[in-house]
Amino acid sequence: MEFSKNLLFFFSALGAFNGLFLSLYFGFLIKNRSRATHFLAALLFVISVRVTKSVFLTFYPGTSSVFVSVGLTACFLIGPFLYLYTRIAINPHKVHKWNWLFHVIPVLIFMTIISIQYPYREYRHLWWRSPPRIFGMLLFIQWTLYTIAAIHQARNTFKILWSSTKKITTLDFWIINIVTGSFIIWLAYNTTTYTSYIVGALSFSFTFYITLVIWIIKRRKSTLTFLTPTVKYANRKIDQEKASSIADKLNTLFKEEEIHRNPNLKLSDVADQLHIKPHELSQYLNDNLELSFSNYINMHRVKTATKLIQTNTLLTLEAIGNECGFKSNSTFYTAFKKQEGMTPSQFKKSWK
Structure with missing residues:
Protein backbone atom coordinates (compact mmCIF):
# COMPACT_ATOMS: atom_id res chain seq x y z
CA MET A 1 0.00 0.00 0.00
CA GLU A 2 2.85 2.40 0.85
CA PHE A 3 4.39 1.83 -2.57
CA SER A 4 1.10 2.59 -4.36
CA LYS A 5 0.60 5.73 -2.28
CA ASN A 6 4.12 6.93 -3.00
CA LEU A 7 3.57 6.22 -6.70
CA LEU A 8 0.36 8.27 -6.72
CA PHE A 9 2.09 11.15 -5.00
CA PHE A 10 4.94 10.94 -7.46
CA PHE A 11 2.44 11.48 -10.27
CA SER A 12 0.77 14.21 -8.20
CA ALA A 13 4.07 16.07 -7.97
CA LEU A 14 4.56 15.70 -11.73
CA GLY A 15 1.03 16.91 -12.33
CA ALA A 16 1.61 19.97 -10.14
CA PHE A 17 4.84 20.83 -11.96
CA ASN A 18 3.27 20.23 -15.36
CA GLY A 19 0.28 22.39 -14.44
CA LEU A 20 2.51 25.25 -13.31
CA PHE A 21 4.44 25.05 -16.57
CA LEU A 22 1.20 25.08 -18.62
CA SER A 23 -0.16 28.05 -16.67
CA LEU A 24 3.06 29.93 -17.45
CA TYR A 25 2.78 28.91 -21.10
CA PHE A 26 -0.86 30.01 -21.54
CA GLY A 27 -0.37 33.14 -19.45
CA PHE A 28 2.83 34.52 -20.98
CA LEU A 29 4.35 32.42 -23.77
CA ILE A 30 1.54 31.56 -26.17
CA LYS A 31 1.45 33.81 -29.24
CA ASN A 32 -2.29 34.45 -29.37
CA ARG A 33 -2.92 35.45 -25.78
CA SER A 34 -6.33 36.72 -24.74
CA ARG A 35 -8.61 36.95 -21.72
CA ALA A 36 -9.69 33.36 -22.32
CA THR A 37 -6.11 32.02 -22.30
CA HIS A 38 -5.34 34.07 -19.19
CA PHE A 39 -8.22 32.51 -17.29
CA LEU A 40 -7.24 29.06 -18.54
CA ALA A 41 -3.74 29.77 -17.18
CA ALA A 42 -5.28 30.83 -13.86
CA LEU A 43 -7.37 27.64 -13.71
CA LEU A 44 -4.35 25.41 -14.31
CA PHE A 45 -2.34 27.42 -11.78
CA VAL A 46 -4.82 27.05 -8.91
CA ILE A 47 -5.26 23.32 -9.62
CA SER A 48 -1.47 22.93 -9.48
CA VAL A 49 -1.16 24.94 -6.25
CA ARG A 50 -3.90 22.84 -4.66
CA VAL A 51 -2.06 19.62 -5.58
CA THR A 52 1.31 21.04 -4.48
CA LYS A 53 -0.19 21.82 -1.07
CA SER A 54 -1.28 18.19 -0.65
CA VAL A 55 2.11 16.86 -1.75
CA PHE A 56 4.00 19.03 0.72
CA LEU A 57 1.54 18.39 3.53
CA THR A 58 1.95 14.62 3.08
CA PHE A 59 5.74 14.42 2.73
CA TYR A 60 6.47 17.38 5.01
CA PRO A 61 3.86 17.42 7.81
CA GLY A 62 5.52 20.53 9.25
CA THR A 63 4.54 22.64 6.22
CA SER A 64 3.59 26.15 7.37
CA SER A 65 -0.04 27.03 7.86
CA VAL A 66 0.41 29.97 5.49
CA PHE A 67 1.28 27.66 2.60
CA VAL A 68 -1.62 25.38 3.49
CA SER A 69 -3.96 28.38 3.48
CA VAL A 70 -2.67 29.35 0.04
CA GLY A 71 -3.49 25.82 -1.15
CA LEU A 72 -6.98 25.99 0.30
CA THR A 73 -7.52 29.40 -1.28
CA ALA A 74 -6.51 27.88 -4.63
CA CYS A 75 -9.11 25.18 -4.07
CA PHE A 76 -11.79 27.87 -3.60
CA LEU A 77 -10.69 29.50 -6.87
CA ILE A 78 -10.89 26.42 -9.12
CA GLY A 79 -14.64 26.81 -9.60
CA PRO A 80 -14.61 30.57 -10.34
CA PHE A 81 -11.75 30.31 -12.85
CA LEU A 82 -13.40 27.36 -14.62
CA TYR A 83 -16.62 29.36 -14.94
CA LEU A 84 -14.83 32.52 -16.06
CA TYR A 85 -12.81 30.68 -18.70
CA THR A 86 -15.89 28.92 -20.08
CA ARG A 87 -18.00 32.08 -20.13
CA ILE A 88 -15.35 34.26 -21.75
CA ALA A 89 -14.34 31.58 -24.28
CA ILE A 90 -17.95 31.21 -25.44
CA ASN A 91 -19.27 34.78 -25.03
CA PRO A 92 -16.32 37.18 -24.65
CA HIS A 93 -18.40 40.27 -25.40
CA LYS A 94 -20.79 39.53 -22.50
CA VAL A 95 -18.14 39.78 -19.78
CA HIS A 96 -16.94 43.29 -18.98
CA LYS A 97 -13.26 43.91 -18.37
CA TRP A 98 -13.29 43.89 -14.56
CA ASN A 99 -16.36 41.76 -13.79
CA TRP A 100 -14.15 38.77 -12.99
CA LEU A 101 -13.04 40.53 -9.81
CA PHE A 102 -16.50 39.97 -8.31
CA HIS A 103 -15.80 36.21 -8.45
CA VAL A 104 -12.23 36.35 -7.12
CA ILE A 105 -11.90 39.20 -4.59
CA PRO A 106 -14.56 37.83 -2.16
CA VAL A 107 -12.70 34.50 -2.05
CA LEU A 108 -9.40 36.22 -1.28
CA ILE A 109 -10.95 38.36 1.48
CA PHE A 110 -12.79 35.39 2.97
CA MET A 111 -9.70 33.16 3.02
CA THR A 112 -7.53 35.92 4.49
CA ILE A 113 -9.95 36.33 7.39
CA ILE A 114 -10.29 32.56 7.87
CA SER A 115 -6.51 32.05 7.82
CA ILE A 116 -6.09 34.63 10.59
CA GLN A 117 -9.07 33.68 12.75
CA TYR A 118 -8.96 29.91 12.21
CA PRO A 119 -5.40 28.70 11.47
CA TYR A 120 -5.43 25.35 9.69
CA ARG A 121 -3.22 23.62 12.28
CA GLU A 122 -5.63 24.36 15.10
CA TYR A 123 -8.91 24.11 13.20
CA ARG A 124 -8.26 21.52 10.55
CA HIS A 125 -11.35 19.58 11.69
CA LEU A 126 -13.47 22.40 10.23
CA TRP A 127 -12.20 21.36 6.78
CA TRP A 128 -13.15 17.68 7.15
CA ARG A 129 -16.05 16.16 5.27
CA SER A 130 -17.77 15.06 8.50
CA PRO A 131 -19.35 17.46 11.05
CA PRO A 132 -18.46 20.11 12.12
CA ARG A 133 -17.03 20.61 8.61
CA ILE A 134 -18.32 24.17 8.10
CA PHE A 135 -15.48 25.31 5.81
CA GLY A 136 -15.40 22.00 4.00
CA MET A 137 -19.12 22.32 3.31
CA LEU A 138 -18.71 25.92 2.08
CA LEU A 139 -16.00 24.76 -0.31
CA PHE A 140 -18.20 21.92 -1.57
CA ILE A 141 -21.21 24.21 -2.18
CA GLN A 142 -19.19 26.98 -3.84
CA TRP A 143 -17.19 24.64 -6.09
CA THR A 144 -20.32 22.69 -7.03
CA LEU A 145 -22.31 25.80 -7.98
CA TYR A 146 -19.51 27.15 -10.18
CA THR A 147 -19.04 23.76 -11.83
CA ILE A 148 -22.76 23.57 -12.62
CA ALA A 149 -22.63 27.14 -13.97
CA ALA A 150 -19.67 26.26 -16.22
CA ILE A 151 -21.44 23.16 -17.56
CA HIS A 152 -24.56 25.25 -18.18
CA GLN A 153 -22.47 27.77 -20.12
CA ALA A 154 -21.04 24.97 -22.27
CA ARG A 155 -24.32 23.09 -22.74
CA ASN A 156 -24.70 24.01 -26.41
CA THR A 157 -21.10 23.02 -27.05
CA PHE A 158 -21.76 19.56 -25.60
CA LYS A 159 -24.90 19.23 -27.74
CA ILE A 160 -22.74 19.44 -30.85
CA LEU A 161 -21.24 16.06 -29.90
CA TRP A 162 -24.60 14.43 -30.70
CA SER A 163 -25.54 16.70 -33.59
CA SER A 164 -25.64 15.23 -37.08
CA THR A 165 -25.76 18.63 -38.78
CA LYS A 166 -23.14 20.68 -36.93
CA LYS A 167 -19.42 20.00 -37.01
CA ILE A 168 -17.36 20.33 -33.85
CA THR A 169 -14.76 23.09 -34.02
CA THR A 170 -11.38 23.15 -32.31
CA LEU A 171 -12.77 25.71 -29.84
CA ASP A 172 -15.67 23.37 -29.01
CA PHE A 173 -13.21 20.49 -28.61
CA TRP A 174 -11.07 22.54 -26.22
CA ILE A 175 -13.98 23.74 -24.07
CA ILE A 176 -15.41 20.22 -23.80
CA ASN A 177 -12.06 18.85 -22.63
CA ILE A 178 -11.42 21.61 -20.08
CA VAL A 179 -14.92 21.39 -18.57
CA THR A 180 -14.92 17.58 -18.55
CA GLY A 181 -11.46 17.36 -16.98
CA SER A 182 -12.35 19.89 -14.29
CA PHE A 183 -15.62 18.07 -13.56
CA ILE A 184 -13.77 14.77 -13.06
CA ILE A 185 -11.37 16.47 -10.61
CA TRP A 186 -14.34 17.96 -8.74
CA LEU A 187 -16.06 14.57 -8.66
CA ALA A 188 -12.96 12.80 -7.34
CA TYR A 189 -12.33 15.45 -4.70
CA ASN A 190 -15.86 15.25 -3.33
CA THR A 191 -16.55 11.51 -3.58
CA THR A 192 -13.31 9.62 -2.89
CA THR A 193 -11.81 8.88 0.51
CA TYR A 194 -8.21 9.64 -0.36
CA THR A 195 -8.74 12.93 -2.17
CA SER A 196 -5.08 13.93 -2.10
CA TYR A 197 -4.01 10.75 -3.84
CA ILE A 198 -6.76 10.55 -6.44
CA VAL A 199 -7.04 14.26 -7.27
CA GLY A 200 -3.28 14.55 -7.56
CA ALA A 201 -3.09 11.66 -10.02
CA LEU A 202 -6.07 13.00 -11.98
CA SER A 203 -4.48 16.45 -12.12
CA PHE A 204 -1.37 14.85 -13.58
CA SER A 205 -3.46 13.07 -16.22
CA PHE A 206 -5.40 16.26 -16.97
CA THR A 207 -2.33 18.46 -17.45
CA PHE A 208 -0.44 15.73 -19.29
CA TYR A 209 -3.35 15.37 -21.71
CA ILE A 210 -3.39 19.12 -22.40
CA THR A 211 0.37 19.03 -22.98
CA LEU A 212 -0.07 16.15 -25.41
CA VAL A 213 -2.76 18.04 -27.35
CA ILE A 214 -0.51 21.09 -27.62
CA TRP A 215 2.42 18.94 -28.79
CA ILE A 216 0.28 17.31 -31.50
CA ILE A 217 -0.96 20.69 -32.72
CA LYS A 218 2.57 22.05 -32.80
CA ARG A 219 3.72 18.99 -34.76
CA ARG A 220 1.07 19.85 -37.33
CA LYS A 221 2.45 23.38 -37.44
CA SER A 222 -0.88 24.82 -36.37
CA THR A 223 -1.46 27.62 -33.92
CA LEU A 224 -3.55 27.68 -30.77
CA THR A 225 -5.83 30.44 -31.97
CA PHE A 226 -8.79 28.22 -31.18
CA LEU A 227 -8.33 28.94 -27.50
CA THR A 228 -9.93 32.31 -28.15
CA PRO A 229 -13.02 32.40 -30.32
CA THR A 230 -13.25 34.81 -33.19
CA VAL A 231 -16.54 36.58 -32.73
CA LYS A 232 -17.82 38.20 -35.89
CA TYR A 233 -19.10 41.73 -35.34
CA ALA A 234 -18.25 41.41 -31.62
Whole structure:
Protein backbone atom coordinates (compact mmCIF):
# COMPACT_ATOMS: atom_id res chain seq x y z
CA MET A 1 0.00 0.00 0.00
CA GLU A 2 2.85 2.40 0.85
CA PHE A 3 4.39 1.83 -2.57
CA SER A 4 1.10 2.59 -4.36
CA LYS A 5 0.60 5.73 -2.28
CA ASN A 6 4.12 6.93 -3.00
CA LEU A 7 3.57 6.22 -6.70
CA LEU A 8 0.36 8.27 -6.72
CA PHE A 9 2.09 11.15 -5.00
CA PHE A 10 4.94 10.94 -7.46
CA PHE A 11 2.44 11.48 -10.27
CA SER A 12 0.77 14.21 -8.20
CA ALA A 13 4.07 16.07 -7.97
CA LEU A 14 4.56 15.70 -11.73
CA GLY A 15 1.03 16.91 -12.33
CA ALA A 16 1.61 19.97 -10.14
CA PHE A 17 4.84 20.83 -11.96
CA ASN A 18 3.27 20.23 -15.36
CA GLY A 19 0.28 22.39 -14.44
CA LEU A 20 2.51 25.25 -13.31
CA PHE A 21 4.44 25.05 -16.57
CA LEU A 22 1.20 25.08 -18.62
CA SER A 23 -0.16 28.05 -16.67
CA LEU A 24 3.06 29.93 -17.45
CA TYR A 25 2.78 28.91 -21.10
CA PHE A 26 -0.86 30.01 -21.54
CA GLY A 27 -0.37 33.14 -19.45
CA PHE A 28 2.83 34.52 -20.98
CA LEU A 29 4.35 32.42 -23.77
CA ILE A 30 1.54 31.56 -26.17
CA LYS A 31 1.45 33.81 -29.24
CA ASN A 32 -2.29 34.45 -29.37
CA ARG A 33 -2.92 35.45 -25.78
CA SER A 34 -6.33 36.72 -24.74
CA ARG A 35 -8.61 36.95 -21.72
CA ALA A 36 -9.69 33.36 -22.32
CA THR A 37 -6.11 32.02 -22.30
CA HIS A 38 -5.34 34.07 -19.19
CA PHE A 39 -8.22 32.51 -17.29
CA LEU A 40 -7.24 29.06 -18.54
CA ALA A 41 -3.74 29.77 -17.18
CA ALA A 42 -5.28 30.83 -13.86
CA LEU A 43 -7.37 27.64 -13.71
CA LEU A 44 -4.35 25.41 -14.31
CA PHE A 45 -2.34 27.42 -11.78
CA VAL A 46 -4.82 27.05 -8.91
CA ILE A 47 -5.26 23.32 -9.62
CA SER A 48 -1.47 22.93 -9.48
CA VAL A 49 -1.16 24.94 -6.25
CA ARG A 50 -3.90 22.84 -4.66
CA VAL A 51 -2.06 19.62 -5.58
CA THR A 52 1.31 21.04 -4.48
CA LYS A 53 -0.19 21.82 -1.07
CA SER A 54 -1.28 18.19 -0.65
CA VAL A 55 2.11 16.86 -1.75
CA PHE A 56 4.00 19.03 0.72
CA LEU A 57 1.54 18.39 3.53
CA THR A 58 1.95 14.62 3.08
CA PHE A 59 5.74 14.42 2.73
CA TYR A 60 6.47 17.38 5.01
CA PRO A 61 3.86 17.42 7.81
CA GLY A 62 5.52 20.53 9.25
CA THR A 63 4.54 22.64 6.22
CA SER A 64 3.59 26.15 7.37
CA SER A 65 -0.04 27.03 7.86
CA VAL A 66 0.41 29.97 5.49
CA PHE A 67 1.28 27.66 2.60
CA VAL A 68 -1.62 25.38 3.49
CA SER A 69 -3.96 28.38 3.48
CA VAL A 70 -2.67 29.35 0.04
CA GLY A 71 -3.49 25.82 -1.15
CA LEU A 72 -6.98 25.99 0.30
CA THR A 73 -7.52 29.40 -1.28
CA ALA A 74 -6.51 27.88 -4.63
CA CYS A 75 -9.11 25.18 -4.07
CA PHE A 76 -11.79 27.87 -3.60
CA LEU A 77 -10.69 29.50 -6.87
CA ILE A 78 -10.89 26.42 -9.12
CA GLY A 79 -14.64 26.81 -9.60
CA PRO A 80 -14.61 30.57 -10.34
CA PHE A 81 -11.75 30.31 -12.85
CA LEU A 82 -13.40 27.36 -14.62
CA TYR A 83 -16.62 29.36 -14.94
CA LEU A 84 -14.83 32.52 -16.06
CA TYR A 85 -12.81 30.68 -18.70
CA THR A 86 -15.89 28.92 -20.08
CA ARG A 87 -18.00 32.08 -20.13
CA ILE A 88 -15.35 34.26 -21.75
CA ALA A 89 -14.34 31.58 -24.28
CA ILE A 90 -17.95 31.21 -25.44
CA ASN A 91 -19.27 34.78 -25.03
CA PRO A 92 -16.32 37.18 -24.65
CA HIS A 93 -18.40 40.27 -25.40
CA LYS A 94 -20.79 39.53 -22.50
CA VAL A 95 -18.14 39.78 -19.78
CA HIS A 96 -16.94 43.29 -18.98
CA LYS A 97 -13.26 43.91 -18.37
CA TRP A 98 -13.29 43.89 -14.56
CA ASN A 99 -16.36 41.76 -13.79
CA TRP A 100 -14.15 38.77 -12.99
CA LEU A 101 -13.04 40.53 -9.81
CA PHE A 102 -16.50 39.97 -8.31
CA HIS A 103 -15.80 36.21 -8.45
CA VAL A 104 -12.23 36.35 -7.12
CA ILE A 105 -11.90 39.20 -4.59
CA PRO A 106 -14.56 37.83 -2.16
CA VAL A 107 -12.70 34.50 -2.05
CA LEU A 108 -9.40 36.22 -1.28
CA ILE A 109 -10.95 38.36 1.48
CA PHE A 110 -12.79 35.39 2.97
CA MET A 111 -9.70 33.16 3.02
CA THR A 112 -7.53 35.92 4.49
CA ILE A 113 -9.95 36.33 7.39
CA ILE A 114 -10.29 32.56 7.87
CA SER A 115 -6.51 32.05 7.82
CA ILE A 116 -6.09 34.63 10.59
CA GLN A 117 -9.07 33.68 12.75
CA TYR A 118 -8.96 29.91 12.21
CA PRO A 119 -5.40 28.70 11.47
CA TYR A 120 -5.43 25.35 9.69
CA ARG A 121 -3.22 23.62 12.28
CA GLU A 122 -5.63 24.36 15.10
CA TYR A 123 -8.91 24.11 13.20
CA ARG A 124 -8.26 21.52 10.55
CA HIS A 125 -11.35 19.58 11.69
CA LEU A 126 -13.47 22.40 10.23
CA TRP A 127 -12.20 21.36 6.78
CA TRP A 128 -13.15 17.68 7.15
CA ARG A 129 -16.05 16.16 5.27
CA SER A 130 -17.77 15.06 8.50
CA PRO A 131 -19.35 17.46 11.05
CA PRO A 132 -18.46 20.11 12.12
CA ARG A 133 -17.03 20.61 8.61
CA ILE A 134 -18.32 24.17 8.10
CA PHE A 135 -15.48 25.31 5.81
CA GLY A 136 -15.40 22.00 4.00
CA MET A 137 -19.12 22.32 3.31
CA LEU A 138 -18.71 25.92 2.08
CA LEU A 139 -16.00 24.76 -0.31
CA PHE A 140 -18.20 21.92 -1.57
CA ILE A 141 -21.21 24.21 -2.18
CA GLN A 142 -19.19 26.98 -3.84
CA TRP A 143 -17.19 24.64 -6.09
CA THR A 144 -20.32 22.69 -7.03
CA LEU A 145 -22.31 25.80 -7.98
CA TYR A 146 -19.51 27.15 -10.18
CA THR A 147 -19.04 23.76 -11.83
CA ILE A 148 -22.76 23.57 -12.62
CA ALA A 149 -22.63 27.14 -13.97
CA ALA A 150 -19.67 26.26 -16.22
CA ILE A 151 -21.44 23.16 -17.56
CA HIS A 152 -24.56 25.25 -18.18
CA GLN A 153 -22.47 27.77 -20.12
CA ALA A 154 -21.04 24.97 -22.27
CA ARG A 155 -24.32 23.09 -22.74
CA ASN A 156 -24.70 24.01 -26.41
CA THR A 157 -21.10 23.02 -27.05
CA PHE A 158 -21.76 19.56 -25.60
CA LYS A 159 -24.90 19.23 -27.74
CA ILE A 160 -22.74 19.44 -30.85
CA LEU A 161 -21.24 16.06 -29.90
CA TRP A 162 -24.60 14.43 -30.70
CA SER A 163 -25.54 16.70 -33.59
CA SER A 164 -25.64 15.23 -37.08
CA THR A 165 -25.76 18.63 -38.78
CA LYS A 166 -23.14 20.68 -36.93
CA LYS A 167 -19.42 20.00 -37.01
CA ILE A 168 -17.36 20.33 -33.85
CA THR A 169 -14.76 23.09 -34.02
CA THR A 170 -11.38 23.15 -32.31
CA LEU A 171 -12.77 25.71 -29.84
CA ASP A 172 -15.67 23.37 -29.01
CA PHE A 173 -13.21 20.49 -28.61
CA TRP A 174 -11.07 22.54 -26.22
CA ILE A 175 -13.98 23.74 -24.07
CA ILE A 176 -15.41 20.22 -23.80
CA ASN A 177 -12.06 18.85 -22.63
CA ILE A 178 -11.42 21.61 -20.08
CA VAL A 179 -14.92 21.39 -18.57
CA THR A 180 -14.92 17.58 -18.55
CA GLY A 181 -11.46 17.36 -16.98
CA SER A 182 -12.35 19.89 -14.29
CA PHE A 183 -15.62 18.07 -13.56
CA ILE A 184 -13.77 14.77 -13.06
CA ILE A 185 -11.37 16.47 -10.61
CA TRP A 186 -14.34 17.96 -8.74
CA LEU A 187 -16.06 14.57 -8.66
CA ALA A 188 -12.96 12.80 -7.34
CA TYR A 189 -12.33 15.45 -4.70
CA ASN A 190 -15.86 15.25 -3.33
CA THR A 191 -16.55 11.51 -3.58
CA THR A 192 -13.31 9.62 -2.89
CA THR A 193 -11.81 8.88 0.51
CA TYR A 194 -8.21 9.64 -0.36
CA THR A 195 -8.74 12.93 -2.17
CA SER A 196 -5.08 13.93 -2.10
CA TYR A 197 -4.01 10.75 -3.84
CA ILE A 198 -6.76 10.55 -6.44
CA VAL A 199 -7.04 14.26 -7.27
CA GLY A 200 -3.28 14.55 -7.56
CA ALA A 201 -3.09 11.66 -10.02
CA LEU A 202 -6.07 13.00 -11.98
CA SER A 203 -4.48 16.45 -12.12
CA PHE A 204 -1.37 14.85 -13.58
CA SER A 205 -3.46 13.07 -16.22
CA PHE A 206 -5.40 16.26 -16.97
CA THR A 207 -2.33 18.46 -17.45
CA PHE A 208 -0.44 15.73 -19.29
CA TYR A 209 -3.35 15.37 -21.71
CA ILE A 210 -3.39 19.12 -22.40
CA THR A 211 0.37 19.03 -22.98
CA LEU A 212 -0.07 16.15 -25.41
CA VAL A 213 -2.76 18.04 -27.35
CA ILE A 214 -0.51 21.09 -27.62
CA TRP A 215 2.42 18.94 -28.79
CA ILE A 216 0.28 17.31 -31.50
CA ILE A 217 -0.96 20.69 -32.72
CA LYS A 218 2.57 22.05 -32.80
CA ARG A 219 3.72 18.99 -34.76
CA ARG A 220 1.07 19.85 -37.33
CA LYS A 221 2.45 23.38 -37.44
CA SER A 222 -0.88 24.82 -36.37
CA THR A 223 -1.46 27.62 -33.92
CA LEU A 224 -3.55 27.68 -30.77
CA THR A 225 -5.83 30.44 -31.97
CA PHE A 226 -8.79 28.22 -31.18
CA LEU A 227 -8.33 28.94 -27.50
CA THR A 228 -9.93 32.31 -28.15
CA PRO A 229 -13.02 32.40 -30.32
CA THR A 230 -13.25 34.81 -33.19
CA VAL A 231 -16.54 36.58 -32.73
CA LYS A 232 -17.82 38.20 -35.89
CA TYR A 233 -19.10 41.73 -35.34
CA ALA A 234 -18.25 41.41 -31.62
CA ASN A 235 -17.66 45.14 -31.23
CA ARG A 236 -20.89 46.20 -32.93
CA LYS A 237 -23.47 43.68 -31.79
CA ILE A 238 -27.07 44.46 -32.72
CA ASP A 239 -29.15 45.45 -29.71
CA GLN A 240 -32.20 43.41 -28.76
CA GLU A 241 -34.76 46.02 -29.84
CA LYS A 242 -33.30 46.37 -33.33
CA ALA A 243 -32.93 42.59 -33.69
CA SER A 244 -36.62 42.18 -32.80
CA SER A 245 -37.57 44.78 -35.41
CA ILE A 246 -35.51 43.02 -38.10
CA ALA A 247 -37.13 39.68 -37.20
CA ASP A 248 -40.64 41.10 -37.58
CA LYS A 249 -39.87 42.68 -40.95
CA LEU A 250 -38.18 39.53 -42.25
CA ASN A 251 -41.23 37.54 -41.22
CA THR A 252 -43.41 39.85 -43.31
CA LEU A 253 -41.12 39.77 -46.34
CA PHE A 254 -40.55 36.02 -46.44
CA LYS A 255 -43.71 34.50 -45.01
CA GLU A 256 -46.33 36.92 -46.26
CA GLU A 257 -44.82 38.50 -49.37
CA GLU A 258 -42.65 35.43 -50.16
CA ILE A 259 -39.86 37.48 -51.73
CA HIS A 260 -37.66 34.36 -51.70
CA ARG A 261 -39.49 33.25 -54.85
CA ASN A 262 -37.35 35.73 -56.74
CA PRO A 263 -34.44 33.62 -58.09
CA ASN A 264 -32.22 36.71 -58.33
CA LEU A 265 -32.79 37.86 -54.74
CA LYS A 266 -29.65 39.32 -53.17
CA LEU A 267 -28.61 40.29 -49.66
CA SER A 268 -28.53 43.96 -50.61
CA ASP A 269 -32.09 43.75 -52.00
CA VAL A 270 -33.46 42.47 -48.69
CA ALA A 271 -31.39 44.97 -46.69
CA ASP A 272 -32.82 47.82 -48.76
CA GLN A 273 -36.36 46.70 -47.98
CA LEU A 274 -35.47 46.52 -44.29
CA HIS A 275 -33.83 49.97 -44.45
CA ILE A 276 -30.59 48.66 -42.96
CA LYS A 277 -27.09 48.09 -44.29
CA PRO A 278 -26.22 44.69 -45.86
CA HIS A 279 -23.60 43.94 -43.20
CA GLU A 280 -26.21 44.49 -40.46
CA LEU A 281 -28.53 41.95 -42.06
CA SER A 282 -25.67 39.49 -42.44
CA GLN A 283 -24.72 40.10 -38.81
CA TYR A 284 -28.29 39.49 -37.64
CA LEU A 285 -28.58 36.21 -39.58
CA ASN A 286 -25.21 34.96 -38.33
CA ASP A 287 -25.48 36.05 -34.69
CA ASN A 288 -29.18 35.51 -34.04
CA LEU A 289 -30.14 32.66 -36.39
CA GLU A 290 -26.72 31.09 -37.02
CA LEU A 291 -27.50 31.06 -40.75
CA SER A 292 -25.87 32.54 -43.82
CA PHE A 293 -28.06 34.55 -46.20
CA SER A 294 -28.12 31.77 -48.81
CA ASN A 295 -29.10 29.17 -46.20
CA TYR A 296 -31.80 31.47 -44.87
CA ILE A 297 -33.52 32.05 -48.24
CA ASN A 298 -33.13 28.36 -49.17
CA MET A 299 -34.83 27.44 -45.90
CA HIS A 300 -37.88 29.50 -46.92
CA ARG A 301 -37.78 28.22 -50.49
CA VAL A 302 -37.83 24.62 -49.28
CA LYS A 303 -40.72 25.36 -46.89
CA THR A 304 -42.70 26.83 -49.78
CA ALA A 305 -41.80 23.81 -51.93
CA THR A 306 -43.14 21.36 -49.34
CA LYS A 307 -46.46 23.24 -49.28
CA LEU A 308 -46.74 23.20 -53.06
CA ILE A 309 -45.88 19.50 -53.28
CA GLN A 310 -48.67 18.74 -50.80
CA THR A 311 -51.31 21.02 -52.36
CA ASN A 312 -50.52 21.37 -56.09
CA THR A 313 -50.91 18.31 -58.25
CA LEU A 314 -50.52 20.09 -61.58
CA LEU A 315 -46.92 21.30 -61.33
CA THR A 316 -43.95 19.02 -61.87
CA LEU A 317 -41.20 18.95 -59.24
CA GLU A 318 -38.92 20.92 -61.54
CA ALA A 319 -41.62 23.55 -62.00
CA ILE A 320 -42.13 23.73 -58.24
CA GLY A 321 -38.41 24.32 -57.76
CA ASN A 322 -38.47 27.15 -60.27
CA GLU A 323 -41.63 28.56 -58.72
CA CYS A 324 -39.94 28.68 -55.30
CA GLY A 325 -36.91 30.58 -56.56
CA PHE A 326 -34.35 27.86 -57.28
CA LYS A 327 -32.36 28.51 -60.45
CA SER A 328 -31.61 24.86 -61.18
CA ASN A 329 -33.07 21.46 -60.44
CA SER A 330 -29.84 20.24 -58.82
CA THR A 331 -29.77 23.19 -56.41
CA PHE A 332 -33.39 22.52 -55.52
CA TYR A 333 -32.78 18.83 -54.82
CA THR A 334 -29.62 19.51 -52.79
CA ALA A 335 -31.23 22.17 -50.58
CA PHE A 336 -34.42 20.13 -50.15
CA LYS A 337 -32.59 16.98 -49.07
CA LYS A 338 -30.35 18.92 -46.70
CA GLN A 339 -33.36 20.42 -44.92
CA GLU A 340 -35.94 17.64 -45.11
CA GLY A 341 -33.65 14.60 -45.11
CA MET A 342 -35.13 13.27 -48.37
CA THR A 343 -35.42 14.28 -52.02
CA PRO A 344 -38.49 16.14 -53.34
CA SER A 345 -39.64 13.00 -55.17
CA GLN A 346 -39.35 10.92 -51.98
CA PHE A 347 -41.25 13.62 -50.09
CA LYS A 348 -43.98 13.60 -52.74
CA LYS A 349 -44.38 9.81 -52.50
CA SER A 350 -44.66 10.04 -48.73
CA TRP A 351 -47.71 12.30 -49.12
CA LYS A 352 -49.60 10.10 -51.55
